[in-house]
Amino acid sequence: MMRFILPLILFLILSIFLYKGLGRDTREVPSPLIGKPAPAFALPTLQDPAKQFSPKEMQGKVWLLNVWASWCEACKDEHPVLMEFSMQKMLPIIGVDYKDKREQGMDTLKNAGNPYDQVISDADGKVGFDYGVYGVPETYVIDKTGVIRFKQIGPITPENLRDKLMPLIAELQAK
């Protein structure tokens, strides 16, 4: 008798794992860059090509690096979340306009609002390459000493902003 029930038992055990797996966040991919210093770069800002930005300017601050593009659909979902978050003035948010045309990037910000303290134009995707950008949007939390502490693949949602990013930022700022 037992051998005929065995398939059912095995299947039920499997279903428990599948159920647990549902809550899993597959977007949180471990990145080799976590715990490493953020790669250095110097690139022109989006609004003013004569002005350059480099991560060195952010020494001593906890900051957010958000990679986006005007052609990216998921970024449009993320944009209002960032807009609201930027109102709180919790930390500087630096945008990277990734593999995008300058005019189109500026148009997007003009129409939808600008949540960023500074926006860098990464037309060739150099920064994206150094940071191992996997898909747009992506967001990095970088601490006061310039070390990457967290990487989010895909859009930031109000939930993971509240549950993941904000506690982490508060913790890093307290250090």
Next chain:
Amino acid sequence: MIPELGHFSLIIALFLAATLGVLSILGAQRNSRALMGVARPLAYGMFVFVALAFGVLAHAFLSNDFSVLYVAQHSNSQLPGQYRFAAIWGGHEGSLLLWALLLSVWAASVATFSRHLPEEMVARVLGVMGLIEAGFLLFMLITSNPFTRLLPAAADGADLNPLLQDPGLVIHPPMLYMGYVGFSVAYAFAISALLGGKLDATWARWSRPWTTVAWVFMTIGIALGSGWAYYELGWGGWWFWDPVENASFMPWLLGTALIHSLAVTEKRGAFKSWTVLLAIGAFSLSLLGTFLVRSGVLTSVHSFASDPRRGIFILGFLVAVVGASLLLFAWRAPKVGLGGKFDMLSRESLLLSNNVLLSVASASVLIGTLYPLFMDALGYGKLSVGAPYFQAVFVPLMVPMVFMMGLGPLARWKKMAAPDLASRVKWGFAGALIVALLLPLTMGKLLSLESHKWSPLIALGLLMSFWIIASLVISLKQRLSGEGDFVQKLRRQSLSYYGMQLAHLGVAVFIIGVTMVKGYETERDVRMNVGDTLAAGGYEFRFNGVSQVAGPNYVSGMGSVTVHKDGRLVTELHPEKRVYNVSGMPLTEASIQPGLFRDLYVSLGEPIPESDGAWAVRIYIKPFVDWIWAGCLMMALGGVLAISDRRYRIHQKAVARAGNGTIVGNLQGQTS
């Protein structure tokens, strides 16, 4: 207005499917002719309304109706017509609609081609399929309605993922889904047999052709997907052990076991409960595959939007369907009793061992695929196993399987003396062994390959294929020996015999392809300036630079690489780096010159910054790689031959046999 009609059709189809499920199964249990009589009309009705909904969605895509959210997300006015049609299954909602459509096609076909079956069997089979269809339609209507409106309408759509804008991807999903869904027929037959308590050979006879058809579709579907990955992803690989690939491979492995097990159940009355379990298993894995792909529990290169609500629903459905079937199995199977007896060495025992090996292989793919999920759930962090795990597990399982695959068709049913079998195959095996050991020594020279190495894995791979071929020749010789006209005897063999041998030959061809590519491929990733040449594998590749070309909905950087051999021009290849206008997504398009003994494969990497038009270029020479897909095609053709066998067309006789309850299988391989 038209999209709402589609939505409405789905609701009607759901109602029909649920009614079909309840009434016809109830009718069969109560033996009510009137209730069973509604099964066929309801199955046709279900098909008509799902087809209507599908037609409406197709119309929305072809007429660029961007007021439908799903169309706005997956299409664009610039998208060429054939891809606008294929975009129907370019996303989650449409894929489900295709699933539901194909399931209703299978149900309608069963309704049409089952005139010779007992009424209660037909009613139960259609009823089970109706319940499954109802589950999927409910899922669609609750969580994934493809007809949701977008108001105000988008000016233009977000475009179909460029990866999916490819002829291979136009037909790959329908083929694969035909296979997935087709296993529901074998499943429905098995459940009907369990419900009716009649687990004799007859259900196996009836479900055999259906199972083979589903398996043929699945084989072609998987081969197309693999071919697509080979030329579209630009890495030159043909199988990545990606969760989505595994999701289709698991039911294929069990389906293969099922085909063989059904043959034994039909002809010998043995393996009864095992065959039922395989039929439940194959379809359960199809459902599980759907869950894995659609719920986002695993990351994959094919990743789809994940929505936890969807995951919960499919999981609930999966537990209900599979759990109920396995419960029914646990309840009914113990009463089945043993079938025909057989000896330790017999065709049955060889087939059984192979079935076990295929099932173990399928289980090990399942474990490997779900490993990250297990580890995460148990708190060991995010880990995953890759190709090394699968290869380490797979090869040791396949070696004995292939060995027995050669013996199976030569062995007799019931009982076979080992010395007898050994004396039949010894020369064939010795020949295969000698050629497999010696051939790799000269292979390099023979095919002017770059590497000349002899490796045990290459010899093993060749031994497996030559062994299959040798056993095939022995089997043919046995059947054609003796007096009489040779052509006459060739003709007298059944189509299903030729089908089996062709499919087995396909496995041999497939193994040759895999072995040769793995053993002898040449891969070069190089930086090339305009005018640079690279010598590899006896060929000279010259990079002539990249120029801009406009496509219908993309701009392409088209490279030019001329290939010479011994000073003669072989071909000019045009690998592309496309950027799609709407999504801005870059895509690599490899350029391949296929050949019987090798493919020349060139794809573009990235442009080298601050250089004069230099690019990173990948140049691969892939010996025998097309044999991989040729082998799959032969397996599929073998399946087609097997179902074309004339005994499936003589329905009346089958009924007579089934009525007597005796097993008068056409005992092939019983000659000599």
